[in-house]
Amino acid sequence: MRKALHRLTSFFLSVGLLTMGVPVRAQVDGYADARAELSAGMAEVAGIRGLLDRAAxxxxxxxxxxxxxxxxxxxxxxxxxxxxxxxxxxxxxxxxxxxxxxxxxxxxxxxxxxxxxxxxxxxxxxxxxxxxxxxxxxxxxxxxxxARDYGELEARLRAALPSMDWDLFFAAQPDADRSAETAELAGALGAALADAGVQLASAGxxxxxxxxxxxxxxxxxxxxxxxxxxxxxxxxxxxxxxxxxxxxxxxxxxxLQHRVRFEVLVEVLEGDELTVRPVMPAWERPAANADGVVISYSNVPNTAAMEADLPTVLAESEFWVPTFMGGVPEGAQAFDMMGALLTPEDAANPMAGVVRNVRRGFSDAIGGLGGMGGEPTGEAVALTAQWLVVTLVAPGGEEREFRRTVFDRIGAEAREAGAVTTAAMTREEAELRLLTEHRLMIFPGATPRDFLLDEYLEQVLASEPLLERALALRYGVEPERGLAESLAQGSPVEHLLTMALFDQGPAGQLSWRAEPGLLMFSDGLAGSVEEARIVSRLDIVNNSRRTLGAGGPASMLAQGVWETLTERDLLGDRRHNTANFRGDLTVVEPFGAAPAGLSAEARRNLQRDLDLGYAALVPAGADAWWRVDPTTGETLGITADGRGQSLTEYTIMLYDNAFTLMFAMKSYNDCTKGNPSWEAELCCLAKAHISNIFGIGLGHAIGGFGFGGAVLGMAALSFNITSGLLGTNFADLFPGGVC
Known part of the structure; x- marks a missing residue:
């Protein structure tokens, strides 16, 4: 059996012997053999998956x-x-x-x-x-x-795939360097709190x-x-x-249930009145039923199917359609940038243009009245904001809300002053922000490694159509499936892998979740239409845990520092993460006032945390802070927009992946503009393959930072797969080069 399973690795490393730069011509016989080998290889992946004890x-x-x-x-x-x-x-x-x-x-x-x-x-x-x-x-x-005994499973997997770095996957102890940094930083935060008279007391x-x-x-x-x-x-x-x-x-x-509710709200300006409206019915489920499910949301313009560049797609779009978990939810409301809300069917009706013209007329009339005797005061009818709202409902009905801003044309400073204006963000910038996919996962409990490995191998198997397309391109054969049919949707691996790393935590600490953990990856666009860049975010929405004993709050502080450092390392974020700022710490006690030196957005979000009873530690020169609950020790690094997140950016030079199907079909045409070669197109498919397996957020990180993001050894195997299919060392192409 070992010989049969080892053939899989040999196939990954041997398919495609042509060197980069040599034109590919039709080689039907070679393609047929390669397809047969791919099918055999995938059967062996299924066999490796069968080594898992699924009853666990x-x-x-x-x-x-x-x-x-x-x-x-x-x-x-x-x-x-x-x-x-x-x-x-x-x-x-x-x-x-x-x-x-x-x-x-x-x-x-x-x-x-x-x-x-x-x-x-x-x-x-x-x-x-x-x-x-x-x-x-x-x-x-x-x-x-x-403790689960993975010894037998590890022995089976080592025999099946000896080239995989199983030491990383089965490591019993957390990363030593991150553990040392956690201890140092948690000690500094604890000392600063004590010096300011803020005591961590077990009063949970x-x-x-x-x-x-x-x-x-x-x-x-x-x-x-x-x-x-x-x-x-x-x-x-x-x-x-x-x-x-x-x-x-x-x-x-x-x-008696812990429940989770997901809502999407938009804010509409009409004259000087602001109204908040839902664009889809609230989605609510027991947390137990949503465990391990990717809850995805995106806004798709009605011009998504156009074979055009991004500026044209946005310029020609008339309305946006809410897309939830791969489809349009029943009761959804399409919306335009002037704040009109219609059902998707009505929005597609030619008569919808009459509604838009009426709103434009209303906007012109109100704008003219507001500007009598001078220049017009700005837009009188507009879509001013969109928010994602996640609410945890505890047994008994107590609710806790987490709100995330997709875009806000009014801005924190104007809202604080009570002003109604759209000067904080242009319509074009707002449209770019709308082009974002958000992927939330709910974690009621811990994620075991065998379950994580099972999900990973399932994603490898699901990527076969994309690998078949890559083979067809490699051999100059017309692919059997289109790109849209080849792309996998919504890999759970990025969330599961991230939370598994969080769960490792500082050594020697007992902690558990007493309410759902919430983790969100988001991928979208920022900048200008002409020079847009992909922005990937990792957002720890809720990381509340429990612990026992007098040292519990201090342990929870260390756990929060560990998670903040882990998210930094996963996305290679050396700019935005709170842990990057090591200046003197200003301690703000619960219910105190946010420091004046922060931006308006940061002050507003920090004040919200303080009013909820959190203490804050603000590093000098940072628009970010550490949020600490003195009664439990719950800690998280927070950035200016109120998220527990890391953020990393990528210039759109080639196809990095489809964060929506619309973006896949549109951006694939742009993939080879800078380098119109077959190698570049293969790189596009290879990147898509990596993100199919790992999820878009970690797929970007791996693609952008090489093996710096290859956590738990899984990425090494995936790069071997892709390298074999392309006939080149794919890992050498990151960063820079053809890919």
């Missing part, structure tokens, strides 16, 4: 494995393999609890109920309240997920009360049987069960 992270596979166990054996499996971690309500669900190998009593009960149900038992979940002694005993069992949530909110499973084989009880989280409760307050059959009510 796939609920259905585990249920099949445990199918012939009795109820006591299934309950014992959950108790032995899933750690207890306190938080309120249903956060991870059955699948997420299995994947994280940790959960509270309700999540563990839901996991056990699912396994017993698939084994043929009648099941229901019982809810009750533990007494103080029982709750304290349960809280005392809080632990990290049991009442974990004992959360542990008292208890759940267990009742089961039986059939109607004539008596119900039996199983206590996966707290076996010691057996025989001393609390009084049943409620029994759940068939589902968990919303009042």
């Amino acid at each position: 992270f796939d609920l259905d596979e585990l249920a099949m494995e445990l199918f012939f166990e009795d109820a006591e054996g299934i309950a014992a499996w959950v108790t032995d393999n899933v750690a207890y971690q306190p938080y309120r309500g249903l956060l991870r669900g059955a699948q997420g609890t299995l994947r994280a190998r940790a959960g509270n009593a309700l999540d563990q009960a839901v996991l056990l109920a699912s396994l017993l149900g698939q084994a043929g038992y009648d099941v229901r979940v019982a809810l009750g309240t533990l007494d103080d002694a029982q709750a304290a005993e349960l809280l005392g069992t809080t632990a990290a997920a049991p 949530p009442d974990l004992l009360a959360e542990a008292a909110e208890y759940a267990w499973v009742e089961y039986r084989l059939g109607d004539g049987e008596a119900w039996a009880a199983a206590h996966p989280a707290a076996p010691f409760v057996a025989g001393a069960e609390p009084e049943v307050a409620e029994r759940l059959e068939g589902g968990v009510p919303e009042a």
Whole structure:
């Protein structure tokens, strides 16, 4: 088997023997052989994927494995393999609890109920309240997920693909250099807070009360049987069960769920009135159901299908269509730059032009009135802003909102002054900002390495159509599929890989998520239409965690520093990330006033953090700050626009990837303008291949910074694949060169 699997690596490194610069002519026989080898290679990738023990992270596979166990054996499996971690309500669900190998009593009960149900038992979940002694005993069992033994898997993978750097992937300890930098920077932040009189005190949530909110499973084989009880989280409760307050059959009510809501809002100016309107119905789901799902949003101009350059596409566009998770959501509202909102069907109707002309007339009339006796005062009708709003809804209904600005033509300074003007941003700049794809992922729990590897290999398999297209181009054969059909959409690997690195954290620290973590990648355009550049952002929207013990807040401060440094290193961001600024720190206490030396946007966003009870540490000369919750130690580096993010930019010289299908089809025509050679076109496909697998954000980072962004060894394998297909060392082409 090793010989068969090793053929995959040989194929990657041997296909395409022509050197760069030699014209490619039709070589049908060679192409047929290469296609056959590609198919065989992909079959072997599937074989490598088959080496994974899917029962370790796939609920259905585990249920099949445990199918012939009795109820006591299934309950014992959950108790032995899933750690207890306190938080309120249903956060991870059955699948997420299995994947994280940790959960509270309700999540563990839901996991056990699912396994017993698939084994043929009648099941229901019982809810009750533990007494103080029982709750304290349960809280005392809080632990990290049991260590997973990857030894057998690692041995299989090393035998199958010996050229892959598996040491990086299976490393047990976090990066040593980043760990040392984390300790140094966290120490400096902690000392600055102490010198300013801001103490990190463990005054967080009442974990004992959360542990008292208890759940267990009742089961039986059939109607004539008596119900039996199983206590996966707290076996010691057996025989001393609390009084049943409620029994759940068939589902968990919303009042007990952690939920996530996603909304897109636009602001419209009419005269001197500003109105905020949604462009799509709010999307809301239980966090457990959205685990691992890429939630994508983009605005697509109605001219997206034009075979034209960017200035023409934008100049000819009449309206924008909201695109959510690959399609137009039901109830969506198309919009134009004058603030008219219509259904996509109505917007495409020729009569929509009448509406736009009426609004132009209204704008001219209002503008003329406002400018009597002088120059016109500006636009009277306009689309002034767009926001993405993510809301976490906790069990019981308490909400926490995270708002991200796509564009704002009024600006923070004018808003502070109460002025209504569009002078802060031109319409052209706003249109460029609208050309952005945002990809959000929700993380109720931790991401295990075998699940991450499974998702990675799935993306490799999904990239076969694009590799087939590259082979066709390599051999001068007409591709069977168009570019649009060849591009994979929405890889989850960039999010999963990033969060896996976050989860490594400083060594020797127990922490867990008690609410959904939120991570967003965004790719869009900035600058001018003629000289646009791609901007990739990594935004830690929410990184709240829990920890136990007197040193908990200090540990959480170090965790936040670790995550901020990790996002910096992932995108190679040496300009914007808060950790790049090491000047003297100004400490601002909770509910204090934001320093006057910051920009208006930074002051506004910092003041919002201060008013929420965060302390801030502002490095000298930076329009950024460290945000610290003194009660929990939750820490994050924040930039001026209020995001926990790194940002990196790329000049659009060649095709870097499609952040929307529109951009794919349009930009592919621009790919070879600077270098009209077959090598350049192959580079375009190669870059698309890398981003198909890793996701666009990390794909850009890998493409822009070579192996500096090749995290966990995965990129090395992907570059080998692409290099073999192109007949050249693809890694040598970054940065500069043909690609």
